[in-house]
Amino acid sequence: MSASASPRVLVLGIGNLLWADEGFGVRCVEALAERFEFPEQVTLMDGGTQGLYLLPYVEEADCLLVFDAVDYGDAPGTLREVCGAEVPRFMGAKKMSLHQTGFQEVLASAELLGRLPRELVLIGCQPVELEDYGGSLRDEVKAMIGPSLELACEWLARWGAPASPRSSGAPRLNESSLAMDVYEAGRPSEAEACRFGDARFLNED
Template identity: 55%
Template sequence: MHHSEKGAVLVLGIGNILWADEGFGVRAVEALHQAYEFPAEVKLMDGGTQGLYLLPLVQDADILVIFDAIDYGLPAGTLKLVDDHDVPSYLGVKKMSLHQTGFQEVLALSAITGRYPAKVRLIGVQPLDLDTYGGSLTEPVRTQMESSVAAAIHFLVEQGYPPRRRMRGCVPESLCPSSVNLARYEAGIPLGGR
């Protein structure tokens, strides 16, 4: 299949790693990146809290996969998959945070300009704690990391973009040099808060 026949795929982790479970999306896309390599059409990105800066990337994507912590009002750690035009409404369930408001706008503008991805899959995990500044992922959310990554792989395989597992021990540079490596980040957190 020629490159031109396959569309661009964007796998985006959004959230803020400085606020406990808000970091889920970013951690999930990092975990995916560390374990798998993808065909050239697939771009993995730590979207962080960039909001509107992500618009051109979303407009260019035929398939968009989003990892994010979503307050669905479900038990903490619940993994829920949402598709296509249902995604924006879920992103705004509780207006949890600015990054989600910003990303909802990105999807809205993408739709208005007629350049909405043909397929959108939101892989969301119900957070437990969004309020601990400098906190790391809570246990219920962390335990869903593997299933979240598996859900993304399953979806990408269905869409015709099967990844390859990376060779053991060969972990690439993280997606974004400034992003904080989880183990190092946790090692630096003093026990018992401040």
């Protein structure tokens, strides 16, 4: 990239929507895409649990911002901002699921190949609940989406890619059936739903 070129920015939301607060990162990048538009050098992506499949996208980025639910050992719902070399260390300190192992490998592989983005930022939230298959974000975690977007927009502006409020609808980053309002509307009440399973995703034999 020439000195005058705008840095290529990748904003990733990673995690698993099916396991309650594990979906925090994906919900953040969805909300960012819904509320704002950015210059063309910015890519917003639902990285889900794709692990090493994300490597080519990470390699192409000059600046990488990741939203994720991360177990820091903080009070539930606590938001943290981690930068630079601390990002891989924080993501690997206490893995909550395989997606974090996979993404830590993505960062390690990019570094080994000499293609790690020059700037790394992790915006992470301490989960309240993970063991609720088919559940959605708990209130304490959902409340952190707005502050997370504010932090993200500050970083994007610093990288020369300021946010502009959207005046019209945004294309979805994933299936419309996964939109949070639709997803939550299809979930039975906590009294009716099995905490460790959801009929929407379990086969009945």
